[in-house]
């Protein structure tokens with residue numbers, strides 16, 4: 001019904017309809033009660049106006065039932081609105097298990113995209129139709145926000161950590177990407193295009209340029225260049241823990257605490273290895289802060305994930 005409403009961007013993702021339904025329901029409920037209250041104020045002001053200078057108002061006693069009614073009904077409506085909104089929110093930030101992971105790196109003032117197949121793009125982002133796509137995003141400088149109005153998807157992109165969001169496109173075409181967080185002089189110029197293609201066209205587009213190594217393959221090269229592989233190997237007596245199958249598992253530390261090895265954990269382990277030292281290993285690893293840039297981090301993490309056969313798998317239950 002609202003699909004072609006001129007004030008609204010097209011709906012081009014599985015989420016768009018749900019967000020719009022929520023939005024219009026809230027708008028409808030708010031408008032209804034806003035008009036009701038305003039109407040009653042005006043009606044009562046006229047109906048109970050002072051008719052002569054001598055008239056003295058006499059207090060009305062509202063019955064108990066009336067108090068209960070106007071408290072309980074709004075409460076039920078508001079709880080319903082909350083539950084509905086929470087459901088859509090969780091859906092928007094919990095990628096389905098079969099979502100394919102792409103990496104987004106923001107910087108003043110551009111968007112960089114890394115495909116799992118190895119292709120890289122700046123400001124243009126080609127993706128296949130009908131495939132859930134999970135974005136793992138970070139920033140090289142300040143806070144940005146990844147916003148695709150046609151998908152009703154918006155998520156902050158922060159320096160120093162990863163945030164995720166996902167979408168599944170429902171129509172082919174080119175849609176705007178905006179930065180939705182003021183990030184400096186050229187914030188308004190920090191735009192891009194997301195190009196949704198039929199899966200076959202996308203495959204063709206991928207192989208159209210020079211043949212590229214996959215993200216995991218390039219990551220393996222970085223892993224060797226930074227000599228990570230001298231310590232992190234699966235042979236006995238290795239100085240660092242083997243990284244085979246590490247992604248998504250529970251890691252136990254010297255102080256007895258544990259965490260799930262997700263992207264943010266891997267990131268921390270590379271940049272600040274001593275922050276969470278895996279039980280049974282010594283603090284031998286130097287920090288790689290300043291030695292690897294965001295794009296190399298993405299490659300390393302992509303490689304480590306591929307060792308778990310999990311290059312495409314999303315850890316579940318991760319909310320921003």
Ligand code: CUA
Nearest residue numbers: 144179181183
């Ligand atoms: Cu980036 Cu505003």
